[in-house]
Amino acid sequence: MLKRLTSKKAPKAIGAYSAATQVNNLIYTSGQLPIKEGVIPQGIIEQTKASMDNIQGILTDNGSSVDYIVKTTAYITDFADFADFDKTYQAYFKEGFPSRTAVLVSKLPKDALIEIEVIAKMKEGN
Ligand SMILES: C=C(N)C(=O)O
Numbered sequence: 001m002l003k004r005l006t007s008k009k010a011p012k013a014i015g016a017y018s019a020a021t022q023v024n025n026l027i028y029t030s031g032q033l034p035i036k037e038g039v040i041p042q043g044i045i046e047q048t049k050a051s052m053d054n055i056q057g058i059l060t061d062n063g064s065s066v067d068y069i070v071k072t073t074a075y076i077t078d079f080a081d082f083a084d085f086d087k088t089y090q091a092y093f094k095e096g097f098p099s100r101t102a103v104l105v106s107k108l109p110k111d112a113l114i115e116i117e118v119i120a121k122m123k124e125g126n
Helices: 044-061 079-090
Strands: 002-005 020-023 026-029 069-076 099-104 114-121
Touching: 026 044, 044 069, 044 079, 044 114, 069 079, 079 099, 079 114
Parallel strands: 069 099
Antiparallel strands: 002 020, 020 026, 026 114, 069 114
């Protein structure tokens, strides 16, 4: 089973992608740019929060949550931001951290500093 997912808690796609796709009991989000209320906030801390809030919204709207994230990939444009990104990111997790890959990239859409995508399991019964 393959299902395209949407969420009112995440920004509208800026291109040809769905907020996420569900395959069996796994949700694959698209890369979430740090768009909050239509704008990209300043700085890596606020941008990390915005991307993670978007991910949280997509997951909770679709029968999952950040506690069910299996794997995260974070794309960052400046590794000088890494410590602030990491500290902000880790506050979203209560029971250990998902697997993660952090990748340095030269540029992101809308000149964002970060974009985060996740693979998450559905909660039992969803
Ligand atoms: C923002 C994106 N995830 C994209 O353009 O693919």
